[in-house]
Amino acid sequence: MNFRELGHTCVMGMQWGDEGKGKIVDLMVSDFDVVVRYAGGANAGHTIVVGDERFALHQLPSGIIRPQVTSVIGPGTVIDPAVLLGEITSLRDRGVDIGENLKISDRAHLVFPYHRRSDVLTEQRARVGEKLGTTARGIGPCYADKYARHWAIRVCDLYPADRFRTRLAAVVAHKNAYLAGVHEVRETFDSERLAEEYLAFAEQLRPHVCNTTTLLYHLMREDKVVLFESAQGSLLDVDHGTYPYVTSSNSGGGGYATGAGVSPRAVQSVIGVLKAYATRVGSGPFPTELKDSVGDEIRERGHEYGTTTGRPRRCGWFDAVAGSYAAMFGGPTGLALMHLDTLTGMGEIKMCVVYKSGGAQTNEFPADAYQCEELQPVYETFAGWNDDVTECRRFADLPAAAQRYVRAIAERLETPIRMIGVGPSREQVIYLEEGEA
Numbered sequence: 001m002n003f004r005e006l007g008h009t010c011v012m013g014m015q016w017g018d019e020g021k022g023k024i025v026d027l028m029v030s031d032f033d034v035v036v037r038y039a040g041g042a043n044a045g046h047t048i049v050v051g052d053e054r055f056a057l058h059q060l061p062s063g064i065i066r067p068q069v070t071s072v073i074g075p076g077t078v079i080d081p082a083v084l085l086g087e088i089t090s091l092r093d094r095g096v097d098i099g100e101n102l103k104i105s106d107r108a109h110l111v112f113p114y115h116r117r118s119d120v121l122t123e124q125r126a127r128v129g130e131k132l133g134t135t136a137r138g139i140g141p142c143y144a145d146k147y148a149r150h151w152a153i154r155v156c157d158l159y160p161a162d163r164f165r166t167r168l169a170a171v172v173a174h175k176n177a178y179l180a181g182v183h184e185v186r187e188t189f190d191s192e193r194l195a196e197e198y199l200a201f202a203e204q205l206r207p208h209v210c211n212t213t214t215l216l217y218h219l220m221r222e223d224k225v226v227l228f229e230s231a232q233g234s235l236l237d238v239d240h241g242t243y244p245y246v247t248s249s250n251s252g253g254g255g256y257a258t259g260a261g262v263s264p265r266a267v268q269s270v271i272g273v274l275k276a277y278a279t280r281v282g283s284g285p286f287p288t289e290l291k292d293s294v295g296d297e298i299r300e301r302g303h304e305y306g307t308t309t310g311r312p313r314r315c316g317w318f319d320a321v322a323g324s325y326a327a328m329f330g331g332p333t334g335l336a337l338m339h340l341d342t343l344t345g346m347g348e349i350k351m352c353v354v355y356k357s358g359g360a361q362t363n364e365f366p367a368d369a370y371q372c373e374e375l376q377p378v379y380e381t382f383a384g385w386n387d388d389v390t391e392c393r394r395f396a397d398l399p400a401a402a403q404r405y406v407r408a409i410a411e412r413l414e415t416p417i418r419m420i421g422v423g424p425s426r427e428q429v430i431y432l433e434e435g436e437a
């Protein structure tokens, strides 16, 4: 399959993250000229498996291991330069070429150690039940500064050095007062030391920093084809997800336009990535969660442990109501259904097709997280399969029960399935012909 025919394409998570976006971007990106990470920051963990090698990317787009593709970190992201530079060094040590091919937006916001500190302290202070279960990467505090504006520092603010020092001194004074006053922290940040550390980062980043909005505009005019890589998932979107148990950026729907700095009319295809079941890491409502041995079995079979934090992921059945909601504001033109292999041998498989709320049935995904916690999933039950699917490369090779289950997901989400994941590696994928599911 040549993905270039899809035109400018966005790969978007449609659940609560970790759907397998890294694998799908890796599969598709060699047909594209450019890949753009447009939201989130080091909270993301995108895994690529190439032969015996496994790459876990946090800040860099998943196209970075293909040096012929231009990799862009867009203005809608938040960048922790220590994580980013560490990732660049470790990839270079593994033989990956990173030079001219990496472009970093001068408009992206920077994460500082005081953001990470306030993320951790705020979570520690929150009462049980009110903790968000963040990744502790400083994401919320950095985006809060971005929107509040007074204390934000962007990539372009690193240059020139004198102006950066002055700005950072004012910001650090404010942050120290906040940490001491609200969190009773005695050890505060030394703005001079922090300035030296970040000015050293600034020099390392400098060759990559540019106005990526202009760059993308010109590349698209030259008929270069762009792949947009979302982080997190639609149900973690700050506007449309299970608020407040979400991340702080637009990880679903139209986030690519503002996050990458392109026209909303630019994207021609959207590939929505979903698992054949559901997972969530961190707190928040999860109507189909299995808090029993079936959930444990999915976790062990699917190796469902966080790529960024190592936390065990909560596991449950596929939720077609939540999936349809994500499709409603995300507009996928095709789906990539991952981890079908994980369900092999599970016996009966269930899919939530409607919720029960206060005795009535509903297909509404509620705004209120408390109400969402109260929903009772109503399941449709499917026959399972026992035959190994990891070597299947055509839809027709799948057991009939697996085909029925896949078709049911396509029907519920009213979107064709274009790819099916049958294992973690690059080769373990089924490409579907039009009309197969």
Ligand code: GDP
Pocket (backbone or CB within 6 Å): 013, 017, 018, 019, 020, 021, 022, 023, 044, 045, 046, 047, 048, 049, 302, 306, 307, 337, 338, 339, 340, 341, 342, 420, 421, 422, 423, 424
């Ligand atoms: P992302 O954040 O959406 O990129 O997903 P993660 O990388 O955090 O988590 C997905 C995990 O599932 C990774 O360990 C992948 O290697 C693995 N994976 C992806 N697709 C499949 C699949 O179809 N089957 C199996 N068994 N593993 C998969």
Ligand code: IMO
Pocket (backbone or CB within 6 Å): 013, 016, 017, 018, 019, 043, 044, 045, 046, 132, 133, 134, 135, 136, 137, 138, 139, 140, 230, 231, 232, 233, 236, 245, 246, 247, 248, 281, 282, 283, 307
């Ligand atoms: P990828 O890109 C899964 C979750 C956290 C927490 C909530 C808020 O790998 O799919 P944050 O640190 O962003 O303030 O945490 O969002 N979360 C993710 N869950 N995959 C991710 O990224 C996530 N990024 C954030 O667990 O519940």
Ligand code: MG
Pocket (backbone or CB within 6 Å): 017, 018, 019, 044, 045, 046, 047, 307, 308
């Ligand atoms: Mg992940």
